[in-house]
Amino acid sequence: MKIIDLSRTITPGMQGFPGDAAPAIERREDGGFRTASLSLCSHAGTHVDAPAHLCSESVTLDMMPPETFWGLALLADVRGAAGRGIEITDLAPHAEKLAEADFLLLRTGWEDKFGTEEYLAGFPTLSREAAQYALSLGIRGFGFDTISADSVASEECPIHKTLLGAGALIIENLRGLGALPAGETFLLAALPMPLAEADGAPARIMAVLEN
Numbered sequence: 001m002k003i004i005d006l007s008r009t010i011t012p013g014m015q016g017f018p019g020d021a022a023p024a025i026e027r028r029e030d031g032g033f034r035t036a037s038l039s040l041c042s043h044a045g046t047h048v049d050a051p052a053h054l055c056s057e058s059v060t061l062d063m064m065p066p067e068t069f070w071g072l073a074l075l076a077d078v079r080g081a082a083g084r085g086i087e088i089t090d091l092a093p094h095a096e097k098l099a100e101a102d103f104l105l106l107r108t109g110w111e112d113k114f115g116t117e118e119y120l121a122g123f124p125t126l127s128r129e130a131a132q133y134a135l136s137l138g139i140r141g142f143g144f145d146t147i148s149a150d151s152v153a154s155e156e157c158p159i160h161k162t163l164l165g166a167g168a169l170i171i172e173n174l175r176g177l178g179a180l181p182a183g184e185t186f187l188l189a190a191l192p193m194p195l196a197e198a199d200g201a202p203a204r205i206m207a208v209l210e211n
């Protein structure tokens with residue numbers, strides 16, 4: 001068994017969605033012990049979006065049962081979709097395995113640009129039709145190696161609305177997707193911090209591979 005960590009380490013000032021406060025960590029040593037005070041946006045680093053990230057929805061992460069955060073995942077390699085977007089035709093070859101899976105992880109290749117300006121633009125996003133297609137196959141968690149499920153410039157955010165509006169989770173800022181087998185299913189744990197009234201939360205995301 002092999003465990004692959006798909007989460008980014010949270011560091012002070014790390015890149016986030018434009019306008020979000022960057023993480024701050026204030027360290028102290030007192031009486032021989034170290035502690036730290038953390039200041040985090042609920043969407044810092046690798047994180048999970050709850051339906052309640054949309055003001056029109058009310059389900060927060062802490063309202064969801066623990067089963068929500070575990071399941072079978074399928075990785076689709078969509079690095080070829082840059083410049084055109086991720087369409088049903090990119091997902092249809094995986095239809096049989098998607099029907100068994102709970103999570104769909106999309107490898108756009110954008111994780112390599114993390115920390116640079118290029119990370120924030122030009123990445124392929126799901127078409128609304130492709131999002132609905134995956135939802136119709138029973139996918140209830142969508143993971144991206146990008147800053148957002150929609151383009152940063154999008155004001156409408158159609159993919160957030162489609163997925164979160166259907167009660168699904170979104171995972172953003174995944175890393176390490178190259179270590180996963182494309183087109184195969186594996187166990188995924190997507191465990192957000194246990195925050196009250198969480199519209200989103202930084203999360204530890206791990207894949208469990210059989211060998």
Ligand SMILES: [Zn+2]
Pocket residue numbers: 043047048049172200
């Ligand atoms: Zn988010």
